[in-house]
Amino acid sequence: MIVRPALVAAALVLGITAARAESASADPETVSFPSNDADLTGGSPTTLRGLVYRPAGEGPFPAVVALPGCDGLFGSEGKVREHYDSWGRLLGDEGYLAFFVDSFGPRGVGRVCGMRESPASPRRERARDAYGGLLYAQSRRDVRADRIGLLGWSHGGSSTLWTIAESFSARPAGLANGDFRAAVAFYPGCQFVGQEASWSTRIPSLVLVGEADNWTPAAPCIPLVERARAAGADVEMVLYPGAYHAFEAPNLPLRVIADVVLPNGISPTAGTNPEARAKAIERALTHFARHLKDDAKR
Secondary structure (H helix, E strand, O other), X not given: OEEOOOOOOOHHHHHHHHHHHHOOOOOOXXXXXXXXXXXXXXXXOOEEEEEXXXXXXXXXXXXXXXXXXXXXXXXOOOOEOHHXXXXXXXXXXXOXXXXXXXXXXXXXXXXXXXXXXXXXXXXHHHHHHHHHHHHHHHHOOOEEEEEEEEEEEOHHHHHHHHHHEOOXXXXXXXXXXXXXXXXXXXXXXXXXXXXXXXXXXXXXXXXXXXXXXXXXXXXXXXXXXXXXXXXXXXXXXXXXOOOOEOOOOOOOOOEEOOOOOOOOOOOOEEOOOHHHHHHHHHHHHHHHHHHHOOOOOO
């Protein structure tokens, strides 16, 4: 199903989102854990860094493994970016342990936007990092090991689609506590994932894209989702009219990303669309609640 919600008055939803965003949450904990990429390194797996946003209380909690976009989890001064910090605190306030995976820093880069050859590609390293994150989260006593979702943005959204692909050959064997239970991909690069015509998934998934996005355009996502649904996959896509890349990021003025030049010669536009942001956040939270909360049905 491809949904195009009307972006009309969203004051109520915006108010709910703002209240959540302003609520107090504990600062994140920094952790280290292994990727699942030993088959790529030819030896020991890459040791990754992660940030854990933990809800109040003892747990165990449902969890969400989160994959940032090409801008990376941390800014130039080493501080977590507001975009991801806001999501970590929001998810914590909603009762999830949010676990953000830094794929770039441990591999010697901070930002891969516009790079032709990245040391952490969505299909290879980052999909394996996601499963490293799943296994780490499942090892924690404060996590419901059978109720873990996956969330990604842009480069991380593409990584999310590769991770949950039914054909993904590097998925860990066994998974005694189960696979990811649900996934949400914000504005993924479907033009690359769609090159695999048989892409499908067994994991209930949601794809959220701005209809005006000229960086990771919506158009290639439509046939990708339609083919997967025709094959029986539980995948839904929502298009947000007038919304550009990073439309659900907080406090991001609409601007052209001049230091990134796309193959068509243009530089992409990104920025917050408040109404689309509110609706997409609610949609993502509803999806996770349906599949990760105690009353979830599979």
